Amino acid sequence: MAQINEKKQLASSVTGFLPGDDAVVSFDNVSLGYGATSEADYILKSLSFQLPAGSFHFLTGPSGAGKTSLLKMIYLAQAPTSGRISLFGETVSSGDRAQVARLRSKLGIVFQEFRLLEHLNVFDNAALPLFVHGQSFRQYRDDVTELLTWVGLKNQLQAMPHVLSGGEKQRLAIARAVVTRPTLILADEPTGNIDYAMGLRIMRLFVELNRLGATVLIATHDESLVRASGMPVLELKDGHIVRRDLNTTVGGRL
Numbered sequence: 001m002a003q004i005n006e007k008k009q010l011a012s013s014v015t016g017f018l019p020g021d022d023a024v025v026s027f028d029n030v031s032l033g034y035g036a037t038s039e040a041d042y043i044l045k046s047l048s049f050q051l052p053a054g055s056f057h058f059l060t061g062p063s064g065a066g067k068t069s070l071l072k073m074i075y076l077a078q079a080p081t082s083g084r085i086s087l088f089g090e091t092v093s094s095g096d097r098a099q100v101a102r103l104r105s106k107l108g109i110v111f112q113e114f115r116l117l118e119h120l121n122v123f124d125n126a127a128l129p130l131f132v133h134g135q136s137f138r139q140y141r142d143d144v145t146e147l148l149t150w151v152g153l154k155n156q157l158q159a160m161p162h163v164l165s166g167g168e169k170q171r172l173a174i175a176r177a178v179v180t181r182p183t184l185i186l187a188d189e190p191t192g193n194i195d196y197a198m199g200l201r202i203m204r205l206f207v208e209l210n211r212l213g214a215t216v217l218i219a220t221h222d223e224s225l226v227r228a229s230g231m232p233v234l235e236l237k238d239g240h241i242v243r244r245d246l247n248t249t250v251g252g253r254l
Contacts, residue, residue, distance in 0.1 A: 023050040024215040030083030045239035056210045059219040061236030067219040076100050108182035110190045114173045116161040123157040126175045147175050166193040187218045
């Protein structure tokens with residue numbers, strides 16, 4: 001019963017798709033081939049879609065469908081084979097390092113492989129983006145401590161990454177990704193190493209950041225969390241995207 005109530009609370013708090021807002025992410029006829037010579041062999045084919053500012057979407061699809069590849073193109077770690085990508089209203093030029101750095105500063109990214117710094121403790125790993133942005137320890141101490149408490153790491157602030165479980169590393173990676181309250185949050189299987197109850201708690205954190213204005217895109221296999229949220233879904237099928245609402249396909253290729 002408690003689990004059902006948690007699902008209802010989460011579903012009632014989501015903000016939904018906000019059509020008409022300025023697009024934070026825009027794909028215009030984007031394809032990705034990884035060296036393939038024929039578009040029929042591309043992993044992603046002629047994708048055209050937008051993520052409006054303030055929207056919250058899940059990205060689903062079977063293993064190998066291209067979810068991680070799509071996220072990589074959004075956070076500018078992978079250039080498309082063809083087509084145009086725009087972030088925050090700017091057309092991306094993959095050769096413009098200054099532009100890439102500037103656009104990435106607005107992103108919060110949760111990687112599958114955590115990418116923690118082994119020589120820093122839990123607190124310092126989470127606080128690193130704020131430190132890099134020039135904030136002092138006094139400025140960020142309370143906020144980082146509160147965030148780590150929210151993700152269940154309050155008693156491990158001084159622990160080093162090598163003593164953490166996979167789920168604890170995942171929660172730390174999530175905290176580090178959102179600590180700056182980024183404009184766009186991208187998460188690749190953020191609940192993959194976390195139990196269901198903690199997964200719901202993490203989802204509420206993403207929802208709260210969304211309510212504060214962040215655009216959120218979460219790649220996941222976890223259909224139970226997708227159903228609990230009631231959020232729109234972008235599903236990758238055969239290299240294309242279809243949109244689902246409440247787990248029902250409602251449109252063709254975007």
